[in-house]
Structures are given as C-alpha cells and as structure tokens.
Amino acid sequence: MTDASEETGAAAAAGTPQTFPVNVYETDQAVVVVAPLPGVMADDVTVSIEDGKATIGAAMRTAAEKDYLVHEWHYGPYERQVDLPDGFGGGAEASFANGQLALRVERGDGGGQGPVTVNQRS
16 A cells, blocks of 8 residues: 555656645735745746636755655645636735745736746745
C-alpha cells in the first residue's frame, strides 16, 4: 500500500507540479489569497489572473542531496488555480515573505487580468 507522502514525493521527483493549501478571505475592497510555498524565493513565484481565476505557480528549487530518513515535502514545482468570487477582477498585487504568498485582488471589472508582479516583503 502506497501512502500519500510517497505519492507526493514521487510526483515532485518527476517534476510534476504539486498542489498546496490556500486560505481565502474577503475584505471590504478585496479578496485575499494566502498560500504557503516552502523552499522557494519571490523570484520563483508566478501569479496570473484570468477569467475569474488566480493561477499561482513556483519553479522547482534544487535541493541539496541528502540521505533522508523521512522526506515528505519537496521544493516545488508548485501550481494551484483558485476561483475568485464574482466581482473581484480589479487591480491585483502579490507579496512574498517567510515562505508565504499573499495575493490581493480588488473589486472591479477585469482590470486585474494578466500577470501579477510578486514583490519580496522584508
């Protein structure tokens, strides 16, 4: 019997993008998507808004070779698509710090379509 960690490890080793959990919440002016992306840097992360969906991806980092006793998570690649609520297609901004991406999409009508620059937070 293969457990989920072995399947995830095999997918990562093969270069297949891994999915990741997200938290999504709404403020008065925007919807915010927060996602953990361990082992990557802001320059590795891509975000795009298209047709009411946010697509988040991150390139794979090369991990140092180790003789792991347990190896349940990997350094990407990552990919996830999140449906945005109706009415949130305005401007978008993304920031990355401490292995966590925060994407903010304002209320509006399609002004936030396309790639979103990911800024490094201090």
